[in-house]
Amino acid sequence: MTTPDSGTAPVAAPPDPMWPEPFEVRQVARETGDTFTLTLVPKVGSQPHPFAPGQFNMLYVFGVGEVPISISGDPDRPELLVHTIRAVGATTRALQKLKRGDQVGVRGPFGTRWPVDQAHGQDIVLVAGGIGLAPIRPVVYHVLRHRALYGRVVLLYGARTPHDILYARELRDWRGRFDAEVEVTVDRATIEWQGGVGVVTKLIQRSPFDPSSAVAMICGPEVMIRFASLALEKRGMTTASIHVSMERNMKCAVGLCGHCQLGPHFVCKDGPVFRYERIEPLFGLREV
């Protein structure tokens, strides 16, 4: 190639969304048998990454790979990036093995947020299944911190077994408050389990919230989202006031790689949080 024309030399490149920024591991804490919570702080010289409840980051382990993980920390403490992760593949297992002081690459935050600002003055109904409690936790932190801005606050959580209950200590704390209704149920009880047994969607029918003035946020397996929404609609809520967090394969996180498509939506940028009425037609269709 010959020399380019003068005046067309590349200008300073804008920050590239594909470049991971190094963060330092503050803590790796075991949650359940296969889940753990990773707390990251910006490396000296790196900026904190403020986030909104519902958003996710791409976490990169040097030379191993990158995975999308929702942020499960407190949005009012952006200096700590907290992610609760299930160790299921090469990258998440590598994340599990990290020690304090190790580094993780971070890209993000990406995606849409839970409607905590639009829900002022209304009842908050949070429905979570399994590890789906992790993306809901920032909402709990936010709502409890700004408690006076909201009506009744209900958290309904279902896990497979008592051993799979995430954030058990915090759940107990939240349950002990007089200004929040927290219900936990399991699919299969163990001998020492004193709580309820059954699917989380069953808890919706007798939950103390006002369907005419409530905002629901659901995160869990798609089948659970579907039945939870049906139960909420049966209580009189509309699909416009129900919000759900969706999961698809996120690779680039900026809507360019095509992997996370759900019908016309790119889950990475049009989601992961959707108003349910927008995506309801796609629920129940197979393999979309």
Place this chain on the structure above:
Amino acid sequence: MQPGDSVVIERVVLDALLAALRERGYETVGPTVREGAIVYDEIRATSDLPAGWTDEQEGGHYRLRRDDREALFGYAVGPHSWRRYLEPPSLVRWRGRRVDGGFEDDLTPGPPPRYAFVGVRPCELAALLVKDRILLGDPGADPDYRSRRESAFLVAVNCGSPAGTCFCVSMGTGPRFGPGFDLGLTELVDDARHDFVLQVGTARGAAVVEGLPHRPAEPADLTAAEAVLREAEGRMGRSLETEGLKERLERSYENPHWDEVAKRCLSCGNCTMVCPTCFCSTVEDSTDLPGTRAERRRIWDSCFSIEFSYVHGGSVRTSAGARYRQWITHKLATWHDQFGVSGCVGCGRCITWCPVGIDITAEARAIGGPAEAAGSRP
């Protein structure tokens, strides 16, 4: 000379045009014959162009034939599209180096390549504009595409030789080019003449032409060029009814015809590899053997692979029918929601290069066609 002007250049002047572009620092890329197909590669002179070749295309069928007119652009499109230059199939997006306890960037960005694409067909020009909507929509999202695209010089060539799988007329993308080119050619070749009507599209295009021998285009030249295009319009091998197609596809998620397509579809992904608008890619992280240097590459991917829709615990689209549905529904329906245009420009490559000849126009008719009332439900 200014944008909008038309002149006539002799066939030999095309060599001077290539030389002028190279002098300006462009790598000139265009059609050339290799391994029995017309592909894109570096061309240094018109002798590298497929003079006297034409192509024969049908579902799952592509052959080159001699054509004694000795036209330089007497064929439709081959398996390559310009995508391979603007979004290379495998591209380094980031490099890092291990340092104690962590890693740091290890980037040595070189100057972006500057290409002059010679022989951009109208359907491909339309595809580039579709790609711009996707990859330039969010400023900064894809800096590599931006720099390649912004420096690319486009020499479009009107299409006088549509193939049996072409349907650009249905998609409104050809055979005559729309806006977006720097220079636009129409090849005029018969017993009496072999020259080109050249339309100037941009000021930088005009600057190149001013240095070349040319004469003003006479009405007779423009009439001759128009005749070539009128004739090409009548030779479309395929057609696609686009009116209401998006809505019909959106209603057809549960159509049993998807299972019928799945019996033929090999899920090979050829259609996505030859498509000029397909943009799906994956991000691949790797290291060198000692594990001290890591690299992140963007690699072309296809929605026809099972891994494409993998989320922890399994893939969303495990059946071939669901993957074909994703592809055609994306191209012809949800693309409109996402980018405001169709994802199909009617180039016909997916039909030609499908090993079993699955035809997007036929499947769109079978699934979402006007007669869908009969076929949408069992």
